[in-house]
Amino acid sequence: MTYPSKYHLPKGTSADGPYDLLVTPESAGWGYSGLRILTLGPGEAHTLSTGESEFLVLPLEGGCTVTVDGQIFELGGRTGVFASVTDFAYLPRASEALISSASGGRFALPSARTERGGPPARYGRKEDVPVELRGAGACSRQVNNYCLPGTFDAEQLLVCEVLTPGGNWSSYPPHKHDEARPGEESELEEIYYFQVADENGFGYQRVYGTEERPIDVLAEIRSGDTVLIPHGWHGPSIAAPGYDLYYLNVMAGPGQDRAWLICDDPAHGWVRSTWESQNVDDRLPFGEDR
Numbered sequence: 001m002t003y004p005s006k007y008h009l010p011k012g013t014s015a016d017g018p019y020d021l022l023v024t025p026e027s028a029g030w031g032y033s034g035l036r037i038l039t040l041g042p043g044e045a046h047t048l049s050t051g052e053s054e055f056l057v058l059p060l061e062g063g064c065t066v067t068v069d070g071q072i073f074e075l076g077g078r079t080g081v082f083a084s085v086t087d088f089a090y091l092p093r094a095s096e097a098l099i100s101s102a103s104g105g106r107f108a109l110p111s112a113r114t115e116r117g118g119p120p121a122r123y124g125r126k127e128d129v130p131v132e133l134r135g136a137g138a139c140s141r142q143v144n145n146y147c148l149p150g151t152f153d154a155e156q157l158l159v160c161e162v163l164t165p166g167g168n169w170s171s172y173p174p175h176k177h178d179e180a181r182p183g184e185e186s187e188l189e190e191i192y193y194f195q196v197a198d199e200n201g202f203g204y205q206r207v208y209g210t211e212e213r214p215i216d217v218l219a220e221i222r223s224g225d226t227v228l229i230p231h232g233w234h235g236p237s238i239a240a241p242g243y244d245l246y247y248l249n250v251m252a253g254p255g256q257d258r259a260w261l262i263c264d265d266p267a268h269g270w271v272r273s274t275w276e277s278q279n280v281d282d283r284l285p286f287g288e289d290r
Helices: 269-277
Strands: 019-023 033-040 044-049 053-068 071-078 088-091 096-101 105-113 122-124 131-134 141-147 158-164 178-181 185-187 189-196 203-208 216-221 226-229 233-239 245-252
Touching: 019 226, 033 044, 033 053, 033 096, 033 189, 033 245, 053 141, 071 088, 071 122, 088 141, 096 105, 105 245, 158 233, 189 203, 189 233, 203 226, 216 226, 233 245
Parallel strands: none
Antiparallel strands: 019 033, 033 105, 044 096, 053 071, 053 088, 053 096, 053 105, 088 122, 131 141, 141 158, 158 245, 178 185, 189 226, 189 245, 203 216, 203 233
């Protein structure tokens, strides 16, 4: 059963203007993380004013040209999220970008509010995106680390995507990052944006809290759905058998060191120790050779 929740945004329920999805800090009720999904038809263009936030332009399907701060970035993109990683562009705070697509496509625009200027606009090569195979057995998944500490420089923004073969669990063991504890845990708001590898496909997302900070989400996920995680333990993300699952993670928070530090739910963290005796799912990695 799917329990209605203000944290689960089914496809289309948060569309606004040119965006298939529009999540801002204001609409989410928090301070930093945002995400827009933009679809462009062949020959169409869109102007994005970044305002108080830094952004990525991350192709989900198709390619585009990004013109910003006197520079032009040609993004080759990809045929789909399960086909390969993609190149991308970084847009700084207080800039205006023109995103145009000769052939059309769909583009994720993850964002993070920041008070500082941050790095300049620049291009991210697909060949430089670290691809990690995480977990083992039924917890095997692929993580494409686009914009994380040590992979790509930004001011506050953290972005990765996770691909989970049908029947597997990811975001597991359940973990959280809602307290600032130096060296142990960072305070980050998180957005999960989902796609499933079949029009009939589905999955599930669990989020739960503590007695002091309750939250309770059990969402049946379809392509185009979004789940907001302001706090609490999140996971598992479950791919139903036969249906590969993709999600884009967008994170940002008040910490000045841009750290991604997580804390496992102590009831389930022991599961990590079982991976040493299991093989990584041989369906990974997804996609074509890079």
